[in-house]
Amino acid sequence: MGTRFDPSALLETLKTRAPLVHCLTNRVTVTPMANALLAIGAAPVMTDHPDDAEQMTASADALLINLGTPTQESLEAMTRSVRVAAADHRPWVLDPVGVGATRFRRTAAHALLEYQPTAVRGNASEIMALADEAITGRGVDTQHTVEDATEAANALLSYSKGVAISGQQDHLLTELGHWQLTGGSAWQPRVTGTGCVLGALMAAYGAVSDEPFEALAAAHLHAAIAAELAEARAEGPASFASAWLDALARDDLALTERAIERVHALGV
Ligand SMILES: Nc1ncnc2c1ncn2[C@@H]1O[C@H](COP(=O)(O)OP(=O)(O)O)[C@@H](O)[C@H]1O
Numbered sequence: 001m002g003t004r005f006d007p008s009a010l011l012e013t014l015k016t017r018a019p020l021v022h023c024l025t026n027r028v029t030v031t032p033m034a035n036a037l038l039a040i041g042a043a044p045v046m047t048d049h050p051d052d053a054e055q056m057t058a059s060a061d062a063l064l065i066n067l068g069t070p071t072q073e074s075l076e077a078m079t080r081s082v083r084v085a086a087a088d089h090r091p092w093v094l095d096p097v098g099v100g101a102t103r104f105r106r107t108a109a110h111a112l113l114e115y116q117p118t119a120v121r122g123n124a125s126e127i128m129a130l131a132d133e134a135i136t137g138r139g140v141d142t143q144h145t146v147e148d149a150t151e152a153a154n155a156l157l158s159y160s161k162g163v164a165i166s167g168q169q170d171h172l173l174t175e176l177g178h179w180q181l182t183g184g185s186a187w188q189p190r191v192t193g194t195g196c197v198l199g200a201l202m203a204a205y206g207a208v209s210d211e212p213f214e215a216l217a218a219a220h221l222h223a224a225i226a227a228e229l230a231e232a233r234a235e236g237p238a239s240f241a242s243a244w245l246d247a248l249a250r251d252d253l254a255l256t257e258r259a260i261e262r263v264h265a266l267g268v
């Protein structure tokens with residue numbers, strides 16, 4: 001971890017600038033995602049109509065593309081939005097939910113990947129299936145470990161400046177190196193949308209930092225530390241979800257201080 005990495009300062013910048021994040025996402029997690037963006041101090045807009053796409057992305061500070069429940073119409077909107085983001089050098093995140101599960105998803109994800117997202121995030125099976133057509137997945141949850149996916153994540157760096165693999169530990173890869181982040185809560189994979197929200201937080205932090213490691217690590221730390229605080233109050237998935245949202249909004253997260261024990265450099 002670089003000595004100048006200061007996620008608390010980045011969060012303050014985020015709150016001051018309140019970046020507009022255009023999210024074209026799935027219909028399962030659209031509301032938790034919008035709420036999480038509001039909680040951290042960003043401004044969400046969730047439209048995925050094709051005729052909204054170019055103008056909305058052009059007015060946004062960052063873009064999030066999530067393939068959880070794709071339709072022909074939403075895919076058209078996604079393509080139109082990523083063209084604008086790529087042309088304007090606007091940060092955008094690709095979350096290829098369930099990419100290995102069907103040919104339809106794989107084709108859609110590869111077409112979007114060609115526009116070179118600023119960051120790609122997914123669970124281990126998604127990262128592996130995106131990098132290698134021979135890998136298939138099942139549904140939206142992982143069948144692989146994060147360690148299984150590091151080679152695939154490395155291969156995706158030829159398309160994207162940053163790749164994040166989520167799981168019990170998260171791994172972040174950029175051209176500067178490879179890091180492991182520990183922490184978070186075992187309740188996270190038991191509530192739908194925690195991975196999707198992470199993609200939206202990556203987009204929001206990408207709007208306030210040009211350094212891929214910083215944006216990815218700040219988003220992951222914010223999600224993980226909030227999850228740890230939420231776990232202390234949770235009695236089950238429902239109370240965890242609402243406590244996590246409350247914790248995402250807290251002013252005393254101390255991201256920089258708490259980063260020390262959670263971010264581990266694994267090499268270049
Ligand atoms: N066992 C766990 N312990 C702590 N955090 C976890 C665990 N499993 C997943 N997470 C966290 O939950 C979030 C979503 O990860 P994951 O479940 O892998 O994503 P997805 O929903 O895309 O499958 C990430 O922030 C990840 O770090």
Ligand SMILES: Cc1ncsc1CCOP(=O)(O)O
Pocket residue numbers: 026028029068069097140191192193194195196197
């Ligand atoms: C269950 C489900 N089905 C299609 S999208 C989706 C949500 C997945 O969200 P996450 O991967 O963040 O749990």
